[in-house]
Amino acid sequence: MPHRSGSDVTPTDLPADTAVAVVFFRPSPEQVERVVERFAGRMPVLVYDNGGIPPEAMAQLHAAEGLTRLGEGCNRGIAAALNALAEAAIAAGFARLFLLDQDADTSVETARALGHALDRLADADPPPALVGPAPAPKPGHKAPVYPPRPGVPPRETLRPVEFLATSGSLVDLSAYARVGPFREDFFIDAVDLEWCFRAWARGRSCWMDPATAIPHSVGRGTIRARFLPVAMPDQPLFRMAVYVRNTAYGWRLPHVPVRWKLKQAAYLPLQIGLYWSRHRFSPRVLVRLLAALAQGLAGRLGRPADAPP
Template structure:
């Protein structure tokens, strides 16, 4: 199947109610194969190529039934990729989008379970924008924590949460159109957090289904402080700097609750300290993170200069 831009996807390409949307960036052939084997021919699949798909895996994608590839093989960041996938799905008449990253270990059955969960949440107030799985443990990685949303009661087994990771979440595209796109000037980190807080502020809600779980990981491992009360993902310096920048910028946003800003204002210096110690107190590393903090506080966002191509 030839590559297509989002504007070229026709309704006949995606006839089902729910489509799978996957962002690939330098995936292994095994990661691509897993998506094809589990979803192609069973659900419509939209793939965004942020670059680095192995040639054999790319050929397999293009030959797979019901798979549409978007993007030009250039790294535009996770937010821009998700927005392109959502736009293509909406244009094709799809109403729900099952968002995955290339690491996600999940199945069609998970998408169906989340579809049922979104149906059960449909009568909630505020109405649901998305529902996602609980994080399952993954050896060597810190599982994310999704704080409960204060003042909103559970609905059956579903739990209202402040935010969820985009990967594994089932998004209502009508809600997405009202809430607005993911912030592409964030590029990668905290994209999901900001969007969910914006959803709550605009009269929508986010839900976790504890009965559905998938492993979720960030980074290449976990850092644990010996003397600091903090555990965090171990990430490349580029990723850590973007996280610091976007977290600091979040303090400027009116729809991010004060309770979260206070928590992050206390937690972020500990994370910077732990990451700095991991890198043997390198002056270069500290200078890079402090520059990122200043960029966030000053509202200087966009594609980082050291982002991988």
């Protein structure tokens, strides 16, 4: 039986101009089942296969009502997957895209609530590029923080933010066409941050709806400093290295505000130190992270050599 959260929603209640887009990479059968049960047959669903979908889950995707699968099972990175999903949605005539990753614990009701929020922002100046939920707590993980956008007033309960995660966000596809695609040479980390800063620079805005919240986490846990109020996600080394590289490259981008560059310039060395400490001051880890820093500063991006296939 399909999952229901909150009040029931019939197909006639749902916006015909909105599709769900999900990126899968080595999902569990339960994660695939959750997406199918909650969305298939209730909203059009686009799935991008970045690899590792179990055979039984693949069979469920093939049998799902109103679901289209993209990708060839090869890990092209999150940015390439999001761009393929957005382009397919535009080609199919959709105006909005509800972006999810495989961990997102959400529902059709969330998509509908964000759609109403986007409607309320129709006359905002600058017009909205996307609206997303507030991050709900998830045990053992550090929830992301979305800084408020200076100089832009709230709209009723909606809050302008510098950036927010793509997962759980409802994207206006006309704004996507204006802002441009997600940076595929970033591969995975900071893809959403860079795109949101670019959206603001190109005359579009990013919003958070505090009345709508979903759990969101990065990595496999949290690393906390012993004597400082600093916490960061604990991630595999290749992910941490890509984050360092892309953050450093962001310092070269004119559309990233100076205030954010200064904050990251102070914060990134602390993160590198915390991660290195977690890994018992391994020389291999430090060399990998410093090399990633140098790559970012030099503008050498692209798929990491140690990214999983």
